Amino acid sequence: MHSIWEGRAAGDFMSTMMVNDSVFACIYLCEGPRGRITPLSRVLSPDLLLLRTDQVTSKPRCRCHSYLGRVVQLFISATYLRLFHVLSVHFSTQMPPNSLIDLSHPLTPHTPVYPGDPSFTMHRICSIPTHGYTVHTLSLGTHTGTHVDAPFHFFEQGEKLHELPLERFVGRALVVDVRHLARERGRIEWDDVQECLGRDTTCSSAGGALASLGARSEGKIDIVLFWTGWDEWWGEQKYFEHPCFGREVAEELAGMSVRVVGVDALSPDKTGLVQDGVEERRDPFAMHEVLLGRGCLIYENLTNLGALVCKGCAGEEVWVSLVPMNVHGADGGPVRAYGWKETLCT
Numbered sequence: 032m033h034s035i036w037e038g039r040a041a042g043d044f045m046s047t048m049m050v051n052d053s054v055f056a057c058i059y060l061c062e063g064p065r066g067r068i069t070p071l072s073r074v075l076s077p078d079l080l081l082l083r084t085d086q087v088t089s090k091p092r093c094r095c096h097s098y099l100g101r102v103v104q105l106f107i108s109a110t111y112l113r114l115f116h117v118l119s120v121h122f123s124t125q126m127p128p129n130s131l132i133d134l135s136h137p138l139t140p141h142t143p144v145y146p147g148d149p150s151f152t153m154h155r156i157c158s159i160p161t162h163g164y165t166v167h168t169l170s171l172g173t174h175t176g177t178h179v180d181a182p183f184h185f186f187e188q189g190e191k192l193h194e195l196p197l198e199r200f201v202g203r204a205l206v207v208d209v210r211h212l213a214r215e216r217g218r219i220e221w222d223d224v225q226e227c228l229g230r231d232t233t234c235s236s237a238g239g240a241l242a243s244l245g246a247r248s249e250g251k252i253d254i255v256l257f258w259t260g261w262d263e264w265w266g267e268q269k270y271f272e273h274p275c276f277g278r279e280v281a282e283e284l285a286g287m288s289v290r291v292v293g294v295d296a297l298s299p300d301k302t303g304l305v306q307d308g309v310e311e312r313r314d315p316f317a318m319h320e321v322l323l324g325r326g327c328l329i330y331e332n333l334t335n336l337g338a339l340v341c342k343g344c345a346g347e348e349v350w351v352s353l354v355p356m357n358v359h360g361a362d363g364g365p366v367r368a369y370g371w372k373e374t375l376c377t
């Protein structure tokens with residue numbers, strides 16, 4: 032725990048605890064990372080627990096305000112310190128990493144890949160009996176398993192993985208439940224998505240889920256994850272017959288400054304099959320073209336998104352970490368995606 036006697040700490044957290052005659056420890060809230068009042072339960076680590084105390088306007092000193100009075104005040108302050116320390120340890124055990132939700136499929140030789148992409152393989156080249164240690168070679172495409180598409184995937188001048196800052200891969204997310212719209216090879220249009228967002232009242236933003244989307248710099252959510260439920264068919268032929276999204280979905284989301292779109296299916300666009308007719312081949316990469324063209328990232332083959340959905344608590348936030356390996360020059364790459372919920376309810 033930081034010494035609160037220093038009076039000030041790094042970052043956005045402010046400590047205004049002062050030890051003098053007119054300060055009383057009375058507030059158990061901290062300034063949150065986005066500059067708002069945040070319950071103590073949001074404090075992630077005892078190291079970040081700083082006390083904010085209201086500086087009460089100076090009380091008139093009585094003549095007997097003496098050495099004994101100061102001792103009593105110091106004793107009270109020390110008692111609060113002990114209390115806060117106990118609480119911080121308690122709350123820190125409630126927070127990640129104990130409650131992380133894995134959003135990734137494991138990589139195995141059976142991992143389904145986009146038609147034409149290389150499969151995942153892993154070969155042992157050193158073994159403990161022979162070499163004293165184990166080493167494997169891995170072989171896989173950049174779009175194998177749970178992975179990210181960088182703009183370079185569709186655009187020569189688009190950003191490559193190593194050009195994307197870490198901040199692009201982590202943040203608050205909105206999980207949109209579109210399972211009732213998910214049909215085999217069906218297209219989900221913007222009107223449907225908009226209706227889902229309008230119905231979603233679990234979002235902590237005033238105005239609901241739709242109003243919560245926007246630029247991160249404005250304190251809004253710029254990561255949208257579509258929960259189609261299609262991950263249920265992982266490893267089966269039906270997984271390739273997933274639902275897809277209309278071009279307008281990408282245009283609207285990009286227009287709202289959404290910077291990441293993810294799905295729990297092989298692709299947000301229809302996966303082409305040999306027997307496809309003209310209508311089914313219409314606008315085959317609309318989501319990829321629009322989103323990657325606007326600098327957004329796409330995540331594919333996510334799983335377990337339902338575990339992130341807020342259930343009836345208007346004060347919950349969903350956070351995700353979707354960090355790929357830093358492969359220089361890559362157009363995409365596998366990700367160990369995970370997420371967690373932060374409860375703001377008291």
Ligand SMILES: [Zn+2]
Pocket residue numbers: 174178179180331363
């Ligand atoms: Zn991809």
